[in-house]
Amino acid sequence: MKKLAVIAVVLAALSPPGMAQGWDVPQPSSGLMPNPNVGKPLYEKNCAACHGAALNGSDQGPPLLHKIYEPSHHSDIAFQIAARHGMRAHHWKFGDMPPVAGVSADEVAHITAYVRMLQRRAGIH
Ligand code: HEC
Numbered sequence: 001m002k003k004l005a006v007i008a009v010v011l012a013a014l015s016p017p018g019m020a021q022g023w024d025v026p027q028p029s030s031g032l033m034p035n036p037n038v039g040k041p042l043y044e045k046n047c048a049a050c051h052g053a054a055l056n057g058s059d060q061g062p063p064l065l066h067k068i069y070e071p072s073h074h075s076d077i078a079f080q081i082a083a084r085h086g087m088r089a090h091h092w093k094f095g096d097m098p099p100v101a102g103v104s105a106d107e108v109a110h111i112t113a114y115v116r117m118l119q120r121r122a123g124i125h
Contacts, residue, residue: 025080051063
């Protein structure tokens with residue numbers, strides 16, 4: 001168990017890997033108030049196919065209601081980078097996450113607010 005915790009900390013330190021590679025991090029508009037109610041349908045349209053309608057995962061992607069994705073391990077920036085650039089498989093065996101075409105930084109901020117709300121409800125924070 002201890003070893004797992006160490007691995008989680010190391011992975012968290014490496015995330016988001018995009019930053020080390022100099023990828024741009026999409027910035028939501030200044031003054032935007034991320035709104036879970038706006039994020040819900042955007043999540044369902046763009047993310048649910050892989051991450052599950054109830055954020056519980058699918059055969060194509062991991063659950064976002066998981067301790068790995070709590071804010072201290074995967075910050076909101078990780079969501080922006082994953083949506084814009086995709087993410088190479090590193091925590092799971094589902095394969096790489098492809099970039100999600102057609103979602104703006106503002107939309108991802110709303111989606112992230114929705115994910116965080118459900119994470120809090122599930123006791124992940
Ligand atoms: C085609 C399937 C697919 C879609 C669509 C998808 N994802 Fe992913 N996502 C994945 C997989 C697979 C991983 C796990 C990669 C790994 O092994 O760590 C992942 C990982 C992530 C991560 C963790 C990134 C990291 O830094 O480790 C976040 C955050 C994420 N997805 C958010 C989203 C959001 C938000 C959307 C919708 C805008 C979305 N995903 C759409 C498949 C998908």
